[in-house]
Amino acid sequence: MENELLRYERLAEDLGGIIVAGNLRPGERLPSVRRLSRERRLSVSTVLQALRRLEDRGLVEARPQSGYFVRHTAARRSQPNARSTPEAPVPVDVSQRLMRVLQTSMQPGVAPLAAALPACSLLPLAALQRLYGGVARRHPHLLEGGSHVNMDTPALVRQLVLRSVGWAGPLAASEFVITNSCTEALGLCLRAVTQPGDTVAVESPAYYLMLQLLETLGLKALEIPTDPHSGLSIEALDLATRQGKVAACLLVPNASNPLGSIMPDEHKRRLARLSAERNLAVIEDDIYGDLHFCNERPRPIKAFDTAGNVMLCSSFSKCLSPALRIGFVAAGRYRARIALQKTITSGATNPVTQQVLAEYLESGAYERHMRGLRRTYERQVEAMRASVARHLPATTRLTAPQGGFVLWVELPEEVDTTALHDRAIAAGVGYVPGELFSASGMYRNCLRLNCGNPHTPEIEDAVRRLGALVAS
Structure with a gap:
């Protein structure tokens, strides 16, 4: 059953991509159900399931005795045009x-x-509330004080390391700093690698909160053209960083906000290599990495980093609860600087919530929840x-x-x-x-x-x- 499900999704994804790209014109007939069944080696019911999914998405329409056709409204769904961006920060x-x-x-x-x-x-609030009660009873010492030295709960760091095994390496426990949000993680990274007046390369369009951070820290933005499907242009970033005037690159490579693009692995590999060659700090927001619509979780740029220049930031606000206020950064060679910034700005992140999140991840509930949420x-x-x-x-x-x-x-x-x-x-x-x-x-x-x-x-x-x- 699972294989059939994956097959119908793959067929729907392939056909949908062809339509959105404009390779099939509005009103054009799709290959017949029997032809798709024969050529893709799928059952007729699986092919029909894929076509009905495309029908639900408004990309195709069924015509009695004639088959399936590209809807005229699908022409509106073409990708936005790429735009030229300012050459100066x-x-x-x-x-x-x-x-x-x-x-x-x-x-x-x-x-x-x-x-x-x-x-x-859509959020598992009841399960989290139960865990808060259990953690408060079983770990009363967590409310007894705070620390500006031992800020990261080992149980949570361990779970983050385990989760990274499949997509990043795994990451080293010594790289992590637990933060109050992904926003705080991004801000700490910027403080660690820039000075007021520096230039930071950003996607265009860029997530507005990132622009707010640059504004607050007195940094300039250099907008890099971004493709609605493949993300930030590596060629444009290459040109922008040749003179060494860019202090950092700040981007969302997986399901970017606002475009929803996912950078291909080869582009991520090239960006990581560029970062190493030019000693360019890369601040990667991976908050939507777990919310992909693909068959497999997309890897972060961090997975291709061999120089320690990539700082991977994320949180659980989009999938568990914004009120948790738990994020993290896997900071590479900048870990000491970021930990210092964390110490002097906000100190340790709530240890009770760190323990709650650790136990939720350890239970396996997170993966079950995410399958449905995606x-x-x-x-x-x-x-x-x-x-x-x-x-x-x-x-x-x-x-x-x-x-x-x-x-x-x-x-x-x-x-x-x-x-x-x-x-x-x-x-x-x-x-x-x-x-x-x-x-x-x-x-x-x-x-x-x-x-x-x-x-x-x-x-x-x-x-x-x-x-x-x-x-x-």
Whole structure:
């Protein structure tokens, strides 16, 4: 049964990729069920299951007595255009505008399409609550004091090392620093390898929180072109770093935010090699690595690092609970600097929560939870893509995320999503304008939608209202 499941998913992925890439035109007939069954050596029922999945995604339609055809609306699903980015680093100034967007999006009655947060109903909150009670009874000493020296709970570090075996090496226990979030981990890494005024290479579009960190630390952003499917351009990064004027590279290679792209292994290998050759610090946000839609977990850049230059940051906020406030960094040769920064800024991360997370990981519950959560997020992303295709202009372009739960939408050039935002909030629709993902203010006709909630009729209606605003 499991093999059949994997086979139908693989066929759906292959056909969907061909359609999204534009290699099959709208209205074009797909190969027949019997032909696909024969050529792919699959049962007819498995082929039909794959085609129905594509039908649910809005990519194909069945015509009685004729077969399956590419839907005309699938043409809207082509990837956004790659854009040229500024050749010079620029100061960052996004925080005030971003905070206003996020605050207004949290108002009662506004559909939760802005902040990239998962629905509480998808998280194992009851299991975590039980563990908190058990840990408090069995380990009362954890509440007796704190330490700015022994900050990392050995049980949690051990679980993180074990989890890395399949995708990174494994990582060494001595590399880890447990942090209060992935955000803190990224900030600590930046503090460890940069000085105010330095230039940091970032993806374009880049996750707005990374831009906020650069702004807060007085750093400049050098925007590197990023492909919606394969991620940051290694060629462009190569050119940008030849003169040695870039202090660090900050990126999300697995299920990037906002594009949902996954960098191919060969690109990761090249980036790690480039980092070693030029002594370039790489800060890798892998928070969506476990939320991939692939058959296997994508490896981080850290898996290809032989020089200790890659700092791998992550947390469990997108899959267990944002309230845990537990992240980590596998810091390579920068571990001592990062641990010092952690000591003087926030001290040890909550030891009770560290123990709770360690026991949850050790129990095997995490992997069971993640198997279901990945499929749920994938369904929600596809439902949002289909909704956007139904309600926004025909020339709209959108990403095909390979993981995570956000969707990047490129509207016609004449649409200014920043100018439109206040009207959208008044209509009960939240989103993040595209210009907040660029230090230089690009992507004004783009926006990002959160797909972390089940696609209810209320969410569908919010997208419909957004479409009406864009068309008005």
